[in-house]
Amino acid sequence: MAADIGTGLIAIGAGLAISATAIAAAIAEKAIGSATVGAMAEKEELFGKGLILTVIPETIVIFGLVIAYLIIQMATVQ
């Protein structure tokens, strides 16, 4: 992979893809997570449901990861 501006931009693109999705998922899970812990403080049985609800936004990150991977593939194919 030659190190020119094109490669650099592709790398930035991949980085943006993963970081933006990660921040989005983090913000979402932060809100859900704190609500879960609050609910658990009153009712321990809610741990299971709470955990599952908290990790629902992971899907967003996975999509970001897939896009980042595809973008990197673009660089190697070139």
Next chain:
Amino acid sequence: MHSKRLSRDKMLKAKRMQKLTLVCSQARLADVVRTLHSLGAVHIRKHKKDELDIGEPFPEAEQTSSLLNRTESLIAQLAAPRKDYQKLRRNLAEDEAEVARIEQAHQDKQQKISLLEAERAEIRKLRDVLERIAPLGLHVEQLSGYGSLAVFVGTLKKELASQKVHAITKDSALMQKENILALFMRKGKEEQIAKLLQSHGFQQIDLSALAGKKGSPSELQRSAAQQLEDVEKRMALARKYITFMGEKHAKFLLSLREHLAEALEKAEAPLQFAKSDFAYLVTGFAPKEKISLIREQLEKATRNSIHLMISEPGKHDNVPIELDNPRGAKPFEFFLDLYALPRYQEIDPSLFMALTFPLFFGIILGDFGYGAVCLLLFLWLRSRFPKAKALMNIFIYSSLGSIVFGFAFGEFFGYEELFGYAIPRLLSRVNQIDLLMGFAVAVGVVHVNWGVLAGFANELRSHGFVHAANAKLSWIVLEAGVALLALSLTGILSLHWGLGAALLALAVIMLYKGEGIPGLVEIPGIFSNILSYLRLMAVGMASVMLAVVVNQFAGEFAAGGGAMIAAGVLVFVIGHTINIALGILGGGLHSLRLEYVEFFTKFYKGGGERFKPFGAKG
């Protein structure tokens, strides 16, 4: 009856229970309660008041309960130490008398302590006053009790010139030392003097503590100190006596408490039964293998005068759950306690977790050296904290998994080669990341579909084949459809893309029929779940990279020679300790999350109630 452990009905499920329904008369109730309690094998289903009332407790319940309270409070107040004791059969009246005696003795001592505390406060007050007036050098009886003189004793902020006093009244004597003032004057002009004193920031000292005392301040201070010592000694003695009481009566009080707690449980048992005008109705569940014993004992105790009905639990009965796993999988029941117990008809996933949790942990931590350290650590922790045995056993199995994968990945404390020889391995985590990613996704595909199949088995049992196939098998068809479509479109498989598309369409239809719109919305979810297993690679890589970096640092330090070698070793130890701690934490959490979120959501409902038999110990 010869029951095979591997029979379809028993494997992978909670212990099989039978439902008991018992009817007895008031006269037989005490025998029934006593027998059930001694058996400790029946989980009583609490009766909720409908057409039938709930029963009333036995008459001795109130007395037992109050005596139990008094015993508990004595144990707390005397701080009775934990001791081994034997259970004694005692007489309620005798026990109450003994408890009353102990309470009285305790009360007496407490009162004594209060009186001593009051005395001490007084002596302290006296001591303070003496300290303050000591600089004046006057005897205490000189400071009060005059018929014709007024006395002012106190502290001043500004020094008072005696002329000012004499200006107001000639018959006066003034003593000032440090900032203490004693002013004696003929009665008559107190108000003017008071004003003068106020302008100098005068604050009167309260001399009431000196009432009736004679002598110089230093004498009195000495005697006060003596008295104080004496009071403190007596207080310490009283407190010691209370501790001694605690030790002396510990055995009695503790065994009494246990006896009373049990008696109260039995006395209040009828509150869980249903009651009609002349009979009581008890509903409960018990393990199948204990049923014949229960029937035998109940009939013997009540001389066959009760009606006992044993039946299979109904579909809508909330049967209590006692997990029943082979010894290897038993520690993993801890994870179910954390999350939710399975329902009676569901599959118990402990065995599955026993197989996959150490696998995931091993893939993440995958280092022979780290695994060995963890193994030793958890073996030691298990001996130190026998209470956390289940959790420690889980981590011991997981450490073994780490060691196995350490061999597979060929890593030893982050080193890929030792003494110049490359460690033999199946896969290099540092160099073959793509292969590792593929492996992680493969694990994901297998695990998620395993969950789907378990869900299929659960649905089959509860809702029949058609619904089960539509709700669960559709996912597998979906994955197959997408895979075929992708493979045929990219030309890897020479099949028409229509085949993949057809499977996909079939899957969507089946899913819609099985779960409706919410099911369709979940479609991206399953691919996200499979890709989630990439964390096995990701967290593992983080651990490996950190180890490699630590090794490089340590190597650079050690290359300095001499004292730097010690620094290198220090960096090595600290760095790898932190990495192991992160690995245990991260590895454990991520593996657990994969189980709970990606695996359980495919088949597990949970919500079972724990089996708590009436009369069981602990």
